[in-house]
Amino acid sequence: MLGRSQPLVCQQMVELITDYLEGALPRSQRRRFEAHLAGCEHCSEYLEQMRTTIRLTGRLRAEDLSPQMSAEFAAIYRRWQAESD
Amino acid sequence: MISLGLLVAIVVPRRVRREDGAPRAVDPDAELLARARAGEEQAFMSLVARYHSTMLHLARSFVGSDAIAEEVVQDTWVAVLRGLERFEGRSTFKTWLLQILVNRARSTGVREHRSVAVGDATPAVDRSRFDGGGAWMSPPEHWVEDSDDRLVAEGLADQIKEGLEALPSRQREVLMLRDVDGLSGQEVSEALGISEANQRVLLHRGRSRLRAALELQMGRGI
Numbered sequence: 001m002l003g004r005s006q007p008l009v010c011q012q013m014v015e016l017i018t019d020y021l022e023g024a025l026p027r028s029q030r031r032r033f034e035a036h037l038a039g040c041e042h043c044s045e046y047l048e049q050m051r052t053t054i055r056l057t058g059r060l061r062a063e064d065l066s067p068q069m070s071a072e073f074a075a076i077y078r079r080w081q082a083e084s085d
Numbered sequence: 086m087i088s089l090g091l092l093v094a095i096v097v098p099r100r101v102r103r104e105d106g107a108p109r110a111v112d113p114d115a116e117l118l119a120r121a122r123a124g125e126e127q128a129f130m131s132l133v134a135r136y137h138s139t140m141l142h143l144a145r146s147f148v149g150s151d152a153i154a155e156e157v158v159q160d161t162w163v164a165v166l167r168g169l170e171r172f173e174g175r176s177t178f179k180t181w182l183l184q185i186l187v188n189r190a191r192s193t194g195v196r197e198h199r200s201v202a203v204g205d206a207t208p209a210v211d212r213s214r215f216d217g218g219g220a221w222m223s224p225p226e227h228w229v230e231d232s233d234d235r236l237v238a239e240g241l242a243d244q245i246k247e248g249l250e251a252l253p254s255r256q257r258e259v260l261m262l263r264d265v266d267g268l269s270g271q272e273v274s275e276a277l278g279i280s281e282a283n284q285r286v287l288l289h290r291g292r293s294r295l296r297a298a299l300e301l302q303m304g305r306g307i
Contacts, residue, residue, distance in 0.1 A: 009220055042224035045225045049300065052229045077166065
């Protein structure tokens with residue numbers, strides 16, 4: 001493991017990337033991350049690929065209610081209404 | 086039968102300011118909740134639809150099958166309706182709802198929930214792609230713009246689905262809740278009862294593997 005003051009290497013960058021995107025890196029580490037990024041087109045590319053992966057995953061459709069499930073939830077609601085009357 | 090006006094008055098958030106006087110964000114579900122309480126079935130169904138995917142994914146992380154997860158979601162809505170009078174808006178409706186779901190899933194759950202290791206040792210990128218000093222030897226190729234092409238994106242969607250299926254279950258659960266259902270890191274870690282740091286580790290492993298799967302699909306991976 002490299003020391004705190006040494007520059008990050010690419011292999012470390014790919015492991016820190018989620019903490020970076022989540023805003024969870026300590027300030028000093030964040031500065032080292034961004035310093036490496038500014039000088040490394042490959043890691044910049046890798047970061048863009050991670051962002052693209054997140055974006056594409058976000059396009060997956062969340063699970064929709066099936067008509068049968070909808071009918072069951074409506075029945076739950078009607079039973080509740082009947083109980084509350 | 087209580088009058089409609091009174092019911093609406095009960096459910097509309099009474100404390101719109103926090104103790105420190107700062108304005109409090111209005112619960113985005115308050116209006117639908119008020120209408121559901123007042124007897125509007127469609128409003129209830131909108132709430133059900135809004136949280137269905139999140140609830141299923143969350144329940145599935147505690148129980149052993151999709152069918153049981155569906156039962157947990159249904160039981161949760163029964164409990165929510167019965168408990169509506171006690172919901173005072175101290176937390177958001179979403180937080181309250183997911184707490185009830187997790188409690189019910191836990192008591193139903195047959196899966197050993199905490200036994201799954203958080204960090205597997207698999208690196209985000211295979212070691213062979215770096216030189217001895219840790220610099221890229223086989224760097225990522227450029228393909229992110231290509232992924233916006235409609236046909237390519239359709240193929241990638243399949244790749245992502247397959248990639249998700251192949252993930253260890255804890256990684257998949259966190260990834261679905263975060264990146265498909267849009268929950269925050271804090272919401273996911275609270276709901277699953279894991280630290281935010283562990284939540285990030287699972288997210289990191291999952292996202293890294295999905296990226297690798299996409300890279301392979303784009304034909305330029307190694």
